Amino acid sequence: MALKVWLEIMQQAAAGSGALLLAALKQAQVTIVRRAGGESVQHGIVLFSQADAALLRVLPALCQQARVLAIAACGQPLSCAQQRAVLAAGALDVLLWPASAIDAGQVLARLQRWQAVAQLLASDGVRQHLVGDSTAWRGLLHHVVEMAAFSQSSVLITGETGTGKDVLAQLIHRLGNYAGDFTILDCATLSPELAGSELFGHERGAFTGAAGARDGAFALADGGVLFLDEVGELPLPLQAQLLRAIQERKYKRVGGNSWQPTQFRLVCATNRELEHEVARGAFRADLYYRIAGWRCQTPPLRERQDDILPLARYFLAELAQQPPPALDAAVREYLLLRDYPGNVRELRQTVTRIWHRHCGPGPITIGALPPEERLLAPCWPDEHFEMAVRRALHLGLNLSHITRCATDMAIRLVLAEEHGNNQRAAARLGVTDRALQIRRKAAACAAQLALSTQSTQSANEIAPT
Numbered sequence: 001m002a003l004k005v006w007l008e009i010m011q012q013a014a015a016g017s018g019a020l021l022l023a024a025l026k027q028a029q030v031t032i033v034r035r036a037g038g039e040s041v042q043h044g045i046v047l048f049s050q051a052d053a054a055l056l057r058v059l060p061a062l063c064q065q066a067r068v069l070a071i072a073a074c075g076q077p078l079s080c081a082q083q084r085a086v087l088a089a090g091a092l093d094v095l096l097w098p099a100s101a102i103d104a105g106q107v108l109a110r111l112q113r114w115q116a117v118a119q120l121l122a123s124d125g126v127r128q129h130l131v132g133d134s135t136a137w138r139g140l141l142h143h144v145v146e147m148a149a150f151s152q153s154s155v156l157i158t159g160e161t162g163t164g165k166d167v168l169a170q171l172i173h174r175l176g177n178y179a180g181d182f183t184i185l186d187c188a189t190l191s192p193e194l195a196g197s198e199l200f201g202h203e204r205g206a207f208t209g210a211a212g213a214r215d216g217a218f219a220l221a222d223g224g225v226l227f228l229d230e231v232g233e234l235p236l237p238l239q240a241q242l243l244r245a246i247q248e249r250k251y252k253r254v255g256g257n258s259w260q261p262t263q264f265r266l267v268c269a270t271n272r273e274l275e276h277e278v279a280r281g282a283f284r285a286d287l288y289y290r291i292a293g294w295r296c297q298t299p300p301l302r303e304r305q306d307d308i309l310p311l312a313r314y315f316l317a318e319l320a321q322q323p324p325p326a327l328d329a330a331v332r333e334y335l336l337l338r339d340y341p342g343n344v345r346e347l348r349q350t351v352t353r354i355w356h357r358h359c360g361p362g363p364i365t366i367g368a369l370p371p372e373e374r375l376l377a378p379c380w381p382d383e384h385f386e387m388a389v390r391r392a393l394h395l396g397l398n399l400s401h402i403t404r405c406a407t408d409m410a411i412r413l414v415l416a417e418e419h420g421n422n423q424r425a426a427a428r429l430g431v432t433d434r435a436l437q438i439r440r441k442a443a444a445c446a447a448q449l450a451l452s453t454q455s456t457q458s459a460n461e462i463a464p465t
Helices: 012-027 053-065 080-088 104-121 135-150 165-175 195-200 236-248 274-279 285-291 305-320 329-337 343-357 383-394 399-417 422-429 433-455
Strands: 004-009 043-048 067-073 093-097 155-158 182-186 225-229 265-270 294-297
Touching: 004 012, 012 043, 012 067, 012 104, 043 053, 043 104, 053 067, 053 080, 067 104, 080 093, 093 104, 104 135, 135 165, 135 294, 155 165, 165 182, 165 225, 165 265, 195 236, 236 285, 274 285, 305 329, 305 343, 329 343, 383 399, 399 422, 399 433, 422 433
Parallel strands: 004 043, 043 067, 067 093, 155 265, 155 294, 182 225, 225 265
Antiparallel strands: none
16 A cells, blocks of 8 residues: 655744655655545644644644654754653654754654554454444554554553453454464463463373373463463462563473473453552562563543444344344433443443344334333433533633534534435434535634644744643
8 A cells, every 4th residue: 555645834944844855755655645635644744843832733633634743843852841742732753853854764664654553453353353433442452553563572451341451462463473372361260279280281190180281371372372361360479480481481381390482472461450469569560560561451431432332233243143233213322321330341241132132123222122221311411521521611611612612523423423424414413404514614614724824823932841
């Protein structure tokens, strides 16, 4: 897939570097496109000379359109605080260049890496097994895919129960193209008496009942991935044994005398806060730092509510073994407003109960809801909406701004769900087709005017730290 990128020059002082970069990218056969040209482009470059307030106001909107590389072509270095502010505004990386000097190799390396990650994210191996398009979920997947494909580091996955830690571990195995298997060991089920055998295997006659030799998890995972689920449940004596084997990549079978080599990628998961366990002496610090070469945390379902209906449809498709029936509006409302203490696992169980009560053709209706739950009336606005409004007020936004943002967000979300169909979106929003068209055109013009004005502004106000 050819590399395509748009280039935005935010201040005129960076124009010289922009011309040089443009020529270098074209020479490297990178296609430069217009940012607002209607073409879907996943990568963008923002060239600026000052990390001022104008830049930080524009950058979040640009970063919603693409993965953005920010380049400071300013002759004087940006402070650490200013670089952090640019990253906080949404840029994936910040390069610091002297005025009128470029390093196209830096840019190409990042674009190629991001392109490779984007291709993996769009592949069937990811899209068919990891459902969701919320900001929290997409951000997590981007980091997991990059780490899985471009490193061999050990991985520690943390998060609440039912958030898909095991699914991410399986993704790491698929993307790594390992010759060996994906070996799972549930540490919560290990008994002290049999733990050595489960981990390292045993020789015949090693203990009562050992009628034959048996491979353990370390042998089975050779050449593949060893997934230690609920690693926080391991007792301290077993943690010491595990640490030695992980460090040396060698183990002895129970009752054996020879050391056996093994090579695997280690992935661990836990719903415990292991830093707290280390602080109170319940988990070895040396083992923690050995298994946490790279960390990620799965978001709870309450932080990815945009994914509830897509996940529900995915589970229905699995149950139906064919295109699933539609969900009636009352059922959609129930699923969206319900609490899920068990996260995605609880959503799956809820959808399964609804599916087994549904019968006949047509959409799934409110009668398929469990009797003990169908009369519950979840309220809206709920606590999440209240938190969003409270945060806006704390940021100093007035009622007009909050109302406009809520309206624009609703329009954007409905249009995305209706795949850009203006008529269906207008019907769902309770406005006329013409009114929605006018609103969309006004919002687009206002956004373009703001970007155009701020792109040429040479403000001297320095970004707050």
